Amino acid sequence: MRKESEAILLRIFIGESDKYQGKPLYKYLIELFRKEGLAGATVLRGIAGFGKTSHLHTTSVLRLSTDLPIIVEVADKKESIEKIKSQLDEVIEHGLITEEKIKIVRYEGNQKK
Numbered sequence: 001m002r003k004e005s006e007a008i009l010l011r012i013f014i015g016e017s018d019k020y021q022g023k024p025l026y027k028y029l030i031e032l033f034r035k036e037g038l039a040g041a042t043v044l045r046g047i048a049g050f051g052k053t054s055h056l057h058t059t060s061v062l063r064l065s066t067d068l069p070i071i072v073e074v075a076d077k078k079e080s081i082e083k084i085k086s087q088l089d090e091v092i093e094h095g096l097i098t099e100e101k102i103k104i105v106r107y108e109g110n111q112k113k
Contacts, residue, residue, distance in 0.1 A: 008081040013096040017067040041074040
């Protein structure tokens with residue numbers, strides 16, 4: 001069965017070395033989103049990237065970076081995303097957050113079986 005719904009996708013761009021309360025920030029965020037009951041979140045580790053300072057971070061064999069780009073994506077209903085945004089202000093010191101409206105298409109198997 002196929003179900004569609006409207007939602008918000010929040011993307012949080014941070015660095016691998018970013019921490020909060022002594023824990024990697026991406027791990028803290030995933031645990032926070034799970035605790036808050038959000039529908040789902042994913043952490044993506046980039047192989048190369050740069051930000052505001054134009055400093056290149058890469059996985060090059062010649063130059064092993066300890067601060068690769070990290071993207072944390074979380075998708076849920078608008079109300080749920082709005083609820084957690086104020087908590088992000090306390091946690092994220094350096095980074096970028098984008099937000100966009102999305103359509104979720106979820107497949108839940110065949111109910112007739």
